[in-house]
Amino acid sequence: xxxxxxLIVGLGNPGAxxxxxxxxxxxWFCERLARDLGVNLARESRFRGxxxxxxxxxxxxxLPQTFMNRSGEAVQALMHFYRIEPAQLLVVHDxxxxxxxxxxxxxxxxLGGHNGLKDIxxxxxxxxxxxxxLGIGHPGDRNEVVNYVxxxxxxxxxxxxxxxxxxxxxxxxxLAKADYxxxxxxxxxxxxxxxxxxx
Numbered sequence: 001x002x003x004x005x006x007l008i009v010g011l012g013n014p015g016a017x018x019x020x021x022x023x024x025x026x027x028w029f030c031e032r033l034a035r036d037l038g039v040n041l042a043r044e045s046r047f048r049g050x051x052x053x054x055x056x057x058x059x060x061x062x063l064p065q066t067f068m069n070r071s072g073e074a075v076q077a078l079m080h081f082y083r084i085e086p087a088q089l090l091v092v093h094d095x096x097x098x099x100x101x102x103x104x105x106x107x108x109x110x111l112g113g114h115n116g117l118k119d120i121x122x123x124x125x126x127x128x129x130x131x132x133x134l135g136i137g138h139p140g141d142r143n144e145v146v147n148y149v150x151x152x153x154x155x156x157x158x159x160x161x162x163x164x165x166x167x168x169x170x171x172x173x174x175l176a177k178a179d180y181x182x183x184x185x186x187x188x189x190x191x192x193x194x195x196x197x198x199x
Contacts, residue, residue, distance in 0.1 A: 009026070
């Protein structure tokens, strides 16, 4: 039987200047889920982040406040304190290799050059944890990636990212029951409304 989730981590950078940037898509998802579950995210210095406990679900939500490339510090601290296994962890992050409007739930696999995932994996010593990848699209030039992820999405992209987050949140009942196959079917489906052709 699959392990139930005990920790959901949204990745992003702290501070108002980053709050609307593409790299903070993981924060956006966790903030919405916290609202839906009635969870208050409060600063927890021992976990180096904003954390909240959904007691009814037996679940912690965590937004690391360490900046992206040190996200693993916060994740490792909370997991160690509450004896949470990697298979009980879901990391929500922005994904360059998916267009806005698409999302993918998967277990394990590569890190796609994502600095937050790299740090978490290095500190946990394993890639075997759940990821929810929220598509933000790619600038088309590798040298533009840093600039791209630290800028807000265009208006139409923001609407598509929001729609993908909505779809992922609709799969929460399946995720909460550790029915990952059903959650994947719901989240990984292509959006019903056609997106504009990439130029």
